[in-house]
Amino acid sequence: MWIYEKKLQYPVRVSKCDPRMARYLIEQYGGADGELSAALRYLNQRYTIPDKVIGLLTDIGTEEFAHLEMIATMVYKLTKDATPEQLEAAGLGPHFVNHDHALFYHNAAGVPWTAAYIQAKGDPIADLYEDIAAEEKARATYQWLIDYTDDVDLQDSLKFLREREIVHSLRFKEAVEILKADREQKKVF
Amino acid sequence: MYDSQWRDWKPYVSPNDPCPPIRVKWYIVPPNLFIPFQPMNLPQFPPEEALRRGTLWPALYSPYTSRRSVKGGKPNG
Amino acid sequence: MAEYNNREERADPPKSKRAENADRNDHSAYCADLEELQAVDFALVELTLYLDTHPMDMQAVQQFNQLVQRRQQLAAAFEMKHGPLMQFGHSYSRFPWQWVDTPWPWQV
Numbered sequence: 001m002w003i004y005e006k007k008l009q010y011p012v013r014v015s016k017c018d019p020r021m022a023r024y025l026i027e028q029y030g031g032a033d034g035e036l037s038a039a040l041r042y043l044n045q046r047y048t049i050p051d052k053v054i055g056l057l058t059d060i061g062t063e064e065f066a067h068l069e070m071i072a073t074m075v076y077k078l079t080k081d082a083t084p085e086q087l088e089a090a091g092l093g094p095h096f097v098n099h100d101h102a103l104f105y106h107n108a109a110g111v112p113w114t115a116a117y118i119q120a121k122g123d124p125i126a127d128l129y130e131d132i133a134a135e136e137k138a139r140a141t142y143q144w145l146i147d148y149t150d151d152v153d154l155q156d157s158l159k160f161l162r163e164r165e166i167v168h169s170l171r172f173k174e175a176v177e178i179l180k181a182d183r184e185q186k187k188v189f
Numbered sequence: 190m191y192d193s194q195w196r197d198w199k200p201y202v203s204p205n206d207p208c209p210p211i212r213v214k215w216y217i218v219p220p221n222l223f224i225p226f227q228p229m230n231l232p233q234f235p236p237e238e239a240l241r242r243g244t245l246w247p248a249l250y251s252p253y254t255s256r257r258s259v260k261g262g263k264p265n266g
Numbered sequence: 267m268a269e270y271n272n273r274e275e276r277a278d279p280p281k282s283k284r285a286e287n288a289d290r291n292d293h294s295a296y297c298a299d300l301e302e303l304q305a306v307d308f309a310l311v312e313l314t315l316y317l318d319t320h321p322m323d324m325q326a327v328q329q330f331n332q333l334v335q336r337r338q339q340l341a342a343a344f345e346m347k348h349g350p351l352m353q354f355g356h357s358y359s360r361f362p363w364q365w366v367d368t369p370w371p372w373q374v
Contacts, residue, residue: 163243
């Protein structure tokens with residue numbers, strides 16, 4: 001069951017009016033390595049993963065929705081007051097013609113989101129390795145986004161999101177260790 | 190301390206390259222590569238700082254500065 | 267809050283400087299309260315993920331429960347001032363129904 005909390009996980013401030021950035025940020029909204037992919041991937045895998053790690057997948061999946069909301073907030077703030085001319089100059093003309101100021105799940109190139117971006121093999125090791133890879137890819141994408149803007153406030157939120165990916169990656173690696181359940185090896189706690 | 194999270198390498202430069210070559214490239218090795226399983230009782234940031242940094246634990250923190258040279262980050266040299 | 271299309275822009279009557287400053291102060295107070303709650307909630311998220319893979323760390327469970335208590339106090343105070351945080355009965359409401367009030371998180 002999901003309950004929504006009416007607050008962002010982390011404050012999002014955007015200081016520069018730069019709709020161009022919205023076009024790139026949308027990559028983390030509806031892109032292959034974005035937050036929607038992450039949330040749906042983990043929340044779907046959790047039905048058939050071994051019991052010991054269901055909690056982790058549920059919790060990280062839920063947190064990814066909070067991150068999706070942060071990206072949406074950034075895009076919303078950058079585009080809500082933009083004129084059609086400004087949006088076109090920012091490369092968002094095709095988006096605007098279809099969606100006006102509405103957000104939509106597509107990547108920076110306009111390719112709509114697809115379930116082909118995620119996988120659930122039913123094999124817990126395969127699933128967890130996909131999750132680790134997804135977190136590393138998201139981390140890298142945040143690095144490129146940080147490189148792309150000189151808005152310090154926007155960078156601040158992106159750095160937060162990048163750090164979360166690093167922590168998630170570690171937790172998935174720990175999940176692998178838990179599933180290895182190596183009886184000879186003394187677990188170093 | 191955090192500078193140790195960067196590694197560099199020198200890509201091959203050909204005399205036939207059309208564009209000015211980038212001689213040094215950088216990549217990050219984040220802390221999760223070196224911690225297979227987080228040990229107990231690691232020191233923690235205070236809550237406000239933890240929020241800012243994106244993690245409770247300094248051991249897991251990975252700073253990233255923009256590689257735009259105007260920001261003083263690590264531009265590809 | 268009604269959205270006006272650029273083509274039919276109807277300006278609200280201009281606010282006095284004092285009213286504008288009051289708005290800004292309210293907003294700053296709201297953001298400060300929000301950040302305090304976000305900090306505690308973030309620690310709880312971090313600890314939750316950690317405990318998901320370290321279920322036997324007793325000290326962490328204790329820290330978690332202490333933070334839960336602090337969180338409940340902070341959230342109750344926040345909701346008294348700024349309205350409900352959760353729907354479906356996880357928060358109370360005054361009259362008229364508060365859940366539909368602005369600002370929503372992406373508007374702040």
